[in-house]
Amino acid sequence: MADKLRDEITGNKKHATGDKPSFCVIGAGNGGLAMAGYLALHDFSVNIWTRDKDKMEALAAARGIEVEGKLKGFGELNKIDVDFKKSIENVDIIMVAIPANGHKEIGQKLVKYVKPGQTIVLNPGRTGGALELYNIFRKEGKIREDIIFAEAQTFLFVARKLGVHKVKIFDIKRSVPVSAVRSYKNPELINKLRIAFQQFTPASDVLHTSLGNIAVMFHPCVMLLNTGWVESDHGNFEYYLEGISPGVAKVLEYIDMERIKIAEAVGIRVPSLKDWLYFSYGSTGSDLYEAVQTTSAYKGIMAPSTTHHRYILEDVPMSLVPMSSLGHKFGIDTKYIDSIINIACCQQERNFWSEGRTVEDMGIKNFDLKLIRRLVAGEIV
Amino acid sequence: MADKLRDEITGNKKHATGDKPSFCVIGAGNGGLAMAGYLALHDFSVNIWTRDKDKMEALAAARGIEVEGKLKGFGELNKIDVDFKKSIENVDIIMVAIPANGHKEIGQKLVKYVKPGQTIVLNPGRTGGALELYNIFRKEGKIREDIIFAEAQTFLFVARKLGVHKVKIFDIKRSVPVSAVRSYKNPELINKLRIAFQQFTPASDVLHTSLGNIAVMFHPCVMLLNTGWVESDHGNFEYYLEGISPGVAKVLEYIDMERIKIAEAVGIRVPSLKDWLYFSYGSTGSDLYEAVQTTSAYKGIMAPSTTHHRYILEDVPMSLVPMSSLGHKFGIDTKYIDSIINIACCQQERNFWSEGRTVEDMGIKNFDLKLIRRLVAGEIV
Numbered sequence: 001m002a003d004k005l006r007d008e009i010t011g012n013k014k015h016a017t018g019d020k021p022s023f024c025v026i027g028a029g030n031g032g033l034a035m036a037g038y039l040a041l042h043d044f045s046v047n048i049w050t051r052d053k054d055k056m057e058a059l060a061a062a063r064g065i066e067v068e069g070k071l072k073g074f075g076e077l078n079k080i081d082v083d084f085k086k087s088i089e090n091v092d093i094i095m096v097a098i099p100a101n102g103h104k105e106i107g108q109k110l111v112k113y114v115k116p117g118q119t120i121v122l123n124p125g126r127t128g129g130a131l132e133l134y135n136i137f138r139k140e141g142k143i144r145e146d147i148i149f150a151e152a153q154t155f156l157f158v159a160r161k162l163g164v165h166k167v168k169i170f171d172i173k174r175s176v177p178v179s180a181v182r183s184y185k186n187p188e189l190i191n192k193l194r195i196a197f198q199q200f201t202p203a204s205d206v207l208h209t210s211l212g213n214i215a216v217m218f219h220p221c222v223m224l225l226n227t228g229w230v231e232s233d234h235g236n237f238e239y240y241l242e243g244i245s246p247g248v249a250k251v252l253e254y255i256d257m258e259r260i261k262i263a264e265a266v267g268i269r270v271p272s273l274k275d276w277l278y279f280s281y282g283s284t285g286s287d288l289y290e291a292v293q294t295t296s297a298y299k300g301i302m303a304p305s306t307t308h309h310r311y312i313l314e315d316v317p318m319s320l321v322p323m324s325s326l327g328h329k330f331g332i333d334t335k336y337i338d339s340i341i342n343i344a345c346c347q348q349e350r351n352f353w354s355e356g357r358t359v360e361d362m363g364i365k366n367f368d369l370k371l372i373r374r375l376v377a378g379e380i381v
Numbered sequence: 382m383a384d385k386l387r388d389e390i391t392g393n394k395k396h397a398t399g400d401k402p403s404f405c406v407i408g409a410g411n412g413g414l415a416m417a418g419y420l421a422l423h424d425f426s427v428n429i430w431t432r433d434k435d436k437m438e439a440l441a442a443a444r445g446i447e448v449e450g451k452l453k454g455f456g457e458l459n460k461i462d463v464d465f466k467k468s469i470e471n472v473d474i475i476m477v478a479i480p481a482n483g484h485k486e487i488g489q490k491l492v493k494y495v496k497p498g499q500t501i502v503l504n505p506g507r508t509g510g511a512l513e514l515y516n517i518f519r520k521e522g523k524i525r526e527d528i529i530f531a532e533a534q535t536f537l538f539v540a541r542k543l544g545v546h547k548v549k550i551f552d553i554k555r556s557v558p559v560s561a562v563r564s565y566k567n568p569e570l571i572n573k574l575r576i577a578f579q580q581f582t583p584a585s586d587v588l589h590t591s592l593g594n595i596a597v598m599f600h601p602c603v604m605l606l607n608t609g610w611v612e613s614d615h616g617n618f619e620y621y622l623e624g625i626s627p628g629v630a631k632v633l634e635y636i637d638m639e640r641i642k643i644a645e646a647v648g649i650r651v652p653s654l655k656d657w658l659y660f661s662y663g664s665t666g667s668d669l670y671e672a673v674q675t676t677s678a679y680k681g682i683m684a685p686s687t688t689h690h691r692y693i694l695e696d697v698p699m700s701l702v703p704m705s706s707l708g709h710k711f712g713i714d715t716k717y718i719d720s721i722i723n724i725a726c727c728q729q730e731r732n733f734w735s736e737g738r739t740v741e742d743m744g745i746k747n748f749d750l751k752l753i754r755r756l757v758a759g760e761i762v
Contacts, residue, residue, distance in 0.1 A: 222609070225724075228618070229610035231626030237613065245612030247688045247728040254727035307628045336727055339720035343606075346635035346717055347628040 034159035040075025100318035125151025135363030182378025321356025415540035421456025506532025516744030563759025597700035702737025
């Protein structure tokens with residue numbers, strides 16, 4: 001009843017048949033297959049594109065995606081073409097579902113081929129993804145009133161790829177915040193997305209989606225402080241319940257405090273990890289360790305079997321580095337975040353500082369706070 | 382035969398009966414009991430002192446130390462007095478065998494009561510211990526030509542306390558470098574120590590003992606990068622062979638590189654961890670990970686059962702902080718060492734930066750390299 005009433009008030013209907021937007025999903029990993037499969041099963045027109053030509057050929061041969069889990073069935077795809085331009089032409093919404101390390105490369109393709117009226121959503125943006133995309137367009141003079149640049153705060157699906165055209169959807173989150181760079185576009189964005197996904201809710205702006213990035217708090221730090229365990233025992237332990245031991249939880253609290261301070265420096269409030277556990281799972285406890293331990297949703301979730309994993313390879317450069325960069329810009333001491341980045345650099349023997357996303361990539365290096373707030377509100381280009 | 386010849390040449394005899402120095406051992410933990418027990422079993426006059434009065438009473442009641450393991454027997458102690466002054470009066474050599482966190486406090490007692498002709502040896506000094514002790518005396522104007530201030534690079538014994546007056550000596554190292562702050566004193570120091578301990582060999586100076594501190598490389602970093610494992614599984618894994626997984630070994634290589642650079646900045650060369658494993662155990666490998674894995678001496682050594690352990694609580698403030706402080710003074714980038722210190726601060730919720738030993742404590746904050754080299758050579762006070 002409440003749902004029906006809300007739909008009447010908002011004018012939304014689940015999977016409305018009229019004015020169905022068409023989609024192109026970029027990416028054919030866990031995320032891309034789940035999203036494309038979900039859309040196809042709900043009778044939306046979906047193209048899919050990935051830079052891997054072999055995958056494209058296999059998908060073309062299969063002509064669609066087999067979905068298991070929460071949803072079941074074969075979702076027929078509309079167009080499977082190795083040509084990027086053809087894949088996105090004439091679609092209403094481009095859902096980018098790739099690791100954030102690939103955003104820049106995709107952004108450089110998008111700036112060439114995106115047409116007026118199209119909407120681009122990064123699923124998710126990690127930290128600063130939509131701003132980086134916006135900046136790529138800005139540098140080419142391609143910003144237009146009728147192109148929407150948006151990012152989700154986290155990924156909508158919990159899914160695992162079972163084959164080139166097979167995916168299992170374990171869960172679909174009930175609510176995922178999303179925002180356009182120019183936040184006055186959010187009602188329009190939500191209206192478009194809601195026809196396919198009731199789960200998207202508007203965030204205030206991309207500062208909220210980018211700094212409300214909770215997952216990253218649980219990723220690189222927990223992996224690093226369990227390096228020996230992951231590598232020697234192939235992740236044969238419960239990632240949250242055992243990996244976040246009291247000492248690990250303490251480090252997380254300090255890292256998280258820096259994220260909150262960075263958010264405060266740009267004038268916004270984001271929930272702490274502990275608050276988020278309470279909002280999301282009703283977990284309580286006197287400290288983060290206790291709150292994690294009382295989160296039954298974490299029971300049975302095992303650790304990755306290797307440290308060569310997106311929890312480090314994606315989250316360090318695309319979440320921690322941009323947070324540090326933002327913090328540095330606003331004079332916030334991010335020594336604990338920086339320490340985690342440094343140790344990750346040694347562990348992986350890579351320079352995540354230079355690989356990672358910075359305020360320069362986001363196009364706000366020389367912006368003061370007022371300009372940044374005007375940018376995310378949409379007042380200026 | 383070779384030993385006999387060497388003894389004739391050097392004039393040393395194992396446990397010579399003439400001119401036997403008398404000792405006071407400060408500390409009654411694993412180290413203090415092993416050292417006092419060893420000396421007493423070799424018929425040296427030994428006092429023992431610890432600030433814990435209950436322990437002193439129990440030791441007084443027992444009148445000596447029961448030793449097991451490599452040595453066996455009951456070593457009778459000479460004097461067991463809660464009074465610090467009485468404990469050290471008239472002894473030739475004061476062996477300090479306490480965690481380095483206690484060096485400052487003991488230094489402040491020593492400066493009041495040490496008499497001309499006495500020799501003080503920190504077992505070990507960790508990084509900068511002897512310099513800090515020397516500086517305490519210097520500030521009080523108590524430096525004298527005939528007082529020796531020295532530090533060992535590592536602890537001579539591998540021992541575990543079994544009770545207030547019971548200790549098991551598992552092993553005695555074959556060779557331990559030792560140096561006086563004024564290195565021209567080293568021949569005199571070695572001559573004195575060798576009557577009781579053939580194992581002490583002269584290091585060039587205290588920069589070598591302090592920066593050749595190999596143990597610290599294996600301690601805080603390995604503990605931190607195994608935090609979840611230690612705390613969730615109570616250290617039920619092989620500390621070296623499992624705890625130093627490939628990713629942990631990579632981080633160790635970077636930390637170790639910084640230590641070597643700091644040593645180079647003060648003009649000395651110290652062996653890398655990998656070289657040290659080869660010298661000490663004949664371990665070979667293409668990288669540190671492989672070298673550790675081929676070290677059979679590490680087989681079966683389990684991890685500590687808690688992160689509230691001297692591997693962090695002592696080694697972070699008394700080895701890593703002074704290394705960072707020295708590095709900073711000489712313009713060496715110690716970002717990886719600093720990152721480990723920062724993460725340790727969060728994990729333990731303590732400020733090791735302010736607790737730790739710095740170039741100021743060592744009395745060399747305003748010294749340039751030439752002055753430091755003159756200091757450790759003994760040219761100046």
